[in-house]
Amino acid sequence: MIKVGIIGSTGYAGNEIVRILLRHKNASVKWFGSRSYKDMKYASVYGNFVELVSDTCLEDDIERLSDEVDVIFTATPQGLCSSLVNEKILSKTKIIDLSADFRIKDVAIYEKWYKLEHKSPQFIKEAVYGLCEINRQDVKNARLIANPGCFPTCSILSIYPLLKEGILDKDSIIIDAKSGTSGAGRGAKVDNLFCEVNENIKAYGVANHRHTPEIEEQLSYMAGEDLMVNFTPHLVPMNRGILVTAYGNLKKKVTYDEVKAIYDKYYKDEYFVRVLDKDICPQTKWVEGSNFTDINFKIDERTNRIIMMGAIDNLVKGAAGQAVQNMNIMFGEKENEGLDIVPMFP
Numbered sequence: 401m402i403k404v405g406i407i408g409s410t411g412y413a414g415n416e417i418v419r420i421l422l423r424h425k426n427a428s429v430k431w432f433g434s435r436s437y438k439d440m441k442y443a444s445v446y447g448n449f450v451e452l453v454s455d456t457c458l459e460d461d462i463e464r465l466s467d468e469v470d471v472i473f474t475a476t477p478q479g480l481c482s483s484l485v486n487e488k489i490l491s492k493t494k495i496i497d498l499s500a501d502f503r504i505k506d507v508a509i510y511e512k513w514y515k516l517e518h519k520s521p522q523f524i525k526e527a528v529y530g531l532c533e534i535n536r537q538d539v540k541n542a543r544l545i546a547n548p549g550c551f552p553t554c555s556i557l558s559i560y561p562l563l564k565e566g567i568l569d570k571d572s573i574i575i576d577a578k579s580g581t582s583g584a585g586r587g588a589k590v591d592n593l594f595c596e597v598n599e600n601i602k603a604y605g606v607a608n609h610r611h612t613p614e615i616e617e618q619l620s621y622m623a624g625e626d627l628m629v630n631f632t633p634h635l636v637p638m639n640r641g642i643l644v645t646a647y648g649n650l651k652k653k654v655t656y657d658e659v660k661a662i663y664d665k666y667y668k669d670e671y672f673v674r675v676l677d678k679d680i681c682p683q684t685k686w687v688e689g690s691n692f693t694d695i696n697f698k699i700d701e702r703t704n705r706i707i708m709m710g711a712i713d714n715l716v717k718g719a720a721g722q723a724v725q726n727m728n729i730m731f732g733e734k735e736n737e738g739l740d741i742v743p744m745f746p
């Protein structure tokens with residue numbers, strides 16, 4: 401049985417890890433870390449777990465935790481994991497960090513976009529960017545996983561096969577994305593109050609959202625040279641879900657069948673990526689509660705552009721689900737153990 405500890409178990413992402421691991425045959429949460437709810441029943445923080453989880457929240461203590469569990473999920477704000485991790489901890493346990501602390505290889509870029517000093521840059525090189533469909537081999541042997549951001553997961557999976565196969569003009573990519581409000585976490589913020597979000601849609605982080613360098617770095621690896629993108633997220637009045645609509649210029653004339661063959665080449669054996677049938681656009685409802693990424697595309701012959709579309713659940717494939725997928729790969733479990741969840745509809 402894989403023993404799991406969660407720091408930040410009372411946040412939205414932590415709560416989702418708990419939900420997923422309740423279905424897991426070979427993993428069990430031993431430590432529900434929390435500062436704010438310490439000594440309270442976890443099920444009193446999240447009533448969905450009444451009679452399912454009887455544990456009490458424990459004070460965060462990563463040193464002690466590393467002696468007691470096989471893997472620690474840090475579902476905590478930016479900067480926390482990098483301030484806690486050290487060689488002694490990593491020699492005893494694996495860490496899957498849901499924050500951005502170890503996603504970006506260039507520490508100066510991290511510090512600039514996150515406006516934080518990185519507290520353990522010595523571990524950035526060894527951290528594996530845990531986008532499972534791309535880095536599966538490296539994930540297997542990793543001690544420290546940088547679990548990807550929600551927008552980057554959906555954007556990269558939607559775009560990268562076409563970049564890798566060289567049919568996209570790398571300098572022409574525009575990513576328009578929408579997210580449900582759970583993407584912003586459980587902390588109280590005026591911007592996320594019901595009256596601010598309901599019946600409303602707004603762009604935010606325009607030309608400066610911190611997921612931009614993460615997307616650019618990963619897509620640059622695929623393209624084999626540096627590139628930049630325009631990335632604009634929007635907040636929409638939904639609980640969960642991310643929808644990406646990305647645009648790029650085609651370098652040559654291609655047919656539907658040629659592009660479909662590219663997506664199939666990369667994803668036909670990927671359980672969690674579903675390339676939809678012709679003309680079917682991904683919808684957030686079709687992936688809700690699940691670890692699936694739904695993808696499709698449309699060629700606009702008039703403008704010689706291709707429109708790439710993707711949908712995920714931000715809390716599952718965009719956070720907790722992908723984190724558990726990484727855990728499964730690291731511990732030699734079936735990749736969809738605990739994650740073979742049918743999306744909820746309606």
Ligand SMILES: NC(=O)C1=CN([C@@H]2O[C@H](COP(=O)(O)OP(=O)(O)OC[C@H]3O[C@@H](n4cnc5c(N)ncnc54)[C@H](OP(=O)(O)O)[C@@H]3O)[C@@H](O)[C@H]2O)C=CC1
Pocket residue numbers: 407408409410411412413414433434435436437460474475476477478480498499500548549550582583584585586587714715718719
């Ligand atoms: N929400 C999403 O869709 C996604 C989130 N992520 C990332 O996952 C992480 C968690 O996000 P999310 O669950 O949404 O955020 P929340 O704000 O909902 O939860 C964060 C949790 O971290 C704990 N925490 C806060 N500050 C500290 C601290 N200084 N020390 C220890 N624990 C702390 C809090 O628990 P307590 O007060 O009980 O200690 C809190 O419940 C973030 O890095 C986020 O960027 C990644 C992808 C998607």
Ligand SMILES: CC(=O)N[C@@H](CCC(=O)OP(=O)(O)O)C(=O)O
Pocket residue numbers: 498499500548549550551579580581582583584585611633635718
């Ligand atoms: C709606 C909303 O506010 N979403 C968050 C994304 C959260 C997330 O995935 O990202 P990190 O792990 O990189 O923080 C945002 O735009 O910052």
